[in-house]
Every structure is written in C-alpha cells, then in structure tokens.
Amino acid sequence: MRPIDWQQIDTVLLDMDGTLLDLHFDNYFWLEHLPEQYARHKGLNKADALAELSSSFVGLRGTLNWYCLDFWSELTGLPIVELKKDVADKIGFRPYVREFLNTLAQLGKRRVIVTNAHRDSVDLKLQHTGLDQYVDRIISSHDYREPKEQQAFWNHLLQDEPFDRQRTLLIDDSLAVLESAQRWGIHYLLAIHHPDSEREPISQDQFPGIHHFDELIFDSQDAADRDD
Structure with a gap:
C-alpha cells in the first residue's frame, strides 16, 4: 500500500465493528x-x-x-x-486503534465513526471501551434509516456532517460498504484485512488495506513532522 498523504485529508470516516473494535x-x-x-x-x-x-x-x-x-x-x-x-x-479494541485516533487528533483531522450498528449496540460498546472519547462524533445508519451499503446513507451524511468527499478517507472492513462509498465519490478508501482477531485475515485486492493501525501511525507521524 502506498503511504497516505495526510495533507490531502481533512476528515476520516471510521467504521466501528471490525475496524476500530474486534469483530470477534x-x-x-x-x-x-x-x-x-x-x-x-x-x-x-x-x-x-x-x-x-x-x-x-x-x-x-x-x-x-x-x-x-x-x-x-x-x-x-x-x-x-x-x-x-x-x-x-469480549468487546475490545483492535490493535493500535487508540494510538491512531490520538495521532489523527494531533494532525487536526476530524474523526467520525459511521457504523451500521444499532444505537443500543453502540451504547453497550461505548460503555466497555470509552471509544467516544477518541473521536469527534458517532453516527449510526439507523439515525438515517439507511444502511451504509445504500447511496442514500452518504447523501444523509453529507447533509448532517458536511465534508469534502475529495479530502475524506473512509476505513471499513466491509467491501460492500467500500464499494458503495466509492460509487458515491469518497476519494480515499482503505480496507481492514484482519477484522476478527480469532479468524484468518481476509484476502482481497479490490481496495488498499491494512492489518493493523500501526501501519498508518508511521505515515501520520511523518505528516506531523512535516507540519512542524
């Protein structure tokens, strides 16, 4: 995977289950x-x-x-x-998630969770992880009554959480969601290869991807150094 040019990204949209939290x-x-x-x-x-x-x-x-x-x-x-x-x-973070989210904050990037999880499920996971302390906002597709696989979700999101789709990165473990976001026009897309710590990694070559977030922390720290 090519290093990400963080100077070209303002907003990072993050899936929750299988991306930030272990899908196990x-x-x-x-x-x-x-x-x-x-x-x-x-x-x-x-x-x-x-x-x-x-x-x-x-x-x-x-x-x-x-x-x-x-x-x-x-x-x-x-x-x-x-x-x-x-x-x-069994609820828990995937490796290096908190470090990565903190690094994004240091870079001044907006961190928004976009999840298909029901609000009751989101609340349970926040209680056990404190994930909400590491991001700027959490949006459930149930808020819009449209899943992320549908184009209507992204239209709702843009109205509710304005962002430049050309300067936005989406990180998700679902290829169907990444495909939907690609059709809608989000420029930067990144897949998670190892969403469940108890299962084998997923092999795919449709989207660039990472196993764990330490692969991105190095790139983002380089960006921070260039901004100093």
Whole structure:
C-alpha cells in the first residue's frame, strides 16, 4: 500500500465493528451465543437452531434490518440487547486503534465513526471501551434509516456532517460498504484485512488495506513532522 498523504485529508470516516473494535465479539454473539440461547428457547439442538436462524438471514444482508436489534428481538422472541451484555467481556479494541485516533487528533483531522450498528449496540460498546472519547462524533445508519451499503446513507451524511468527499478517507472492513462509498465519490478508501482477531485475515485486492493501525501511525507521524 502506498503511504497516505495526510495533507490531502481533512476528515476520516471510521467504521466501528471490525475496524476500530474486534469483530470477534459480534461473530461470537451471532454464531455461538445467540444460537445457544435460541436453541433453549425453542427446544432445539444448537445445529438446528443455527440452521433456523441462518434461513432468516437470507435476503437481509446489507439491509437495515440486518443490523437492527429490535428486528432480531421480534424475530427470535429473545432480548437481544440483554443477551449481548452476557458476553460483553469480549468487546475490545483492535490493535493500535487508540494510538491512531490520538495521532489523527494531533494532525487536526476530524474523526467520525459511521457504523451500521444499532444505537443500543453502540451504547453497550461505548460503555466497555470509552471509544467516544477518541473521536469527534458517532453516527449510526439507523439515525438515517439507511444502511451504509445504500447511496442514500452518504447523501444523509453529507447533509448532517458536511465534508469534502475529495479530502475524506473512509476505513471499513466491509467491501460492500467500500464499494458503495466509492460509487458515491469518497476519494480515499482503505480496507481492514484482519477484522476478527480469532479468524484468518481476509484476502482481497479490490481496495488498499491494512492489518493493523500501526501501519498508518508511521505515515501520520511523518505528516506531523512535516507540519512542524
């Protein structure tokens, strides 16, 4: 990946889950903890419970309901927010995130989280990480009722949080979201190769990417030195 010219960037848009926070919590919840609880609720074995839940996933990926905890609570008959609290000890930062966000602040860049996570999920993660102390603003796609995969999300965002799309960097672990942002016109795009610390890195060559944020801290510190 070529070094980023930070002098050409004013705003950094940051995904939350899988980018700033370890995606292991989310994957564990949806693939392990929820199926176990759903199996007990329905009197099924875990494999059948997971199969039944998986059948509900069809056609939802990339829609707002895919990320909506209220939707999943109604569908499963389970208190999803409370169940997330059961395994909240798995919520954590990805490597070098706090150092990177602090460096962006030193460079005078605006740091805005743009996440598809439901507000209840955002609140739970803020309670366990204090992530809000490291950024300027947090925006959930549920605020606009449009997921980041849709062009309408970016239109809402621009009205709500004005920025120059030619001087903006988006960092996200979702290729679908990066593709959406690219179509909309965000100039700088960066993928995360290792969103879940318990899984193998993702291989893709569609967008430049990093494994961890220490790969960017060096570039940004160089930019700070040039500005001194």
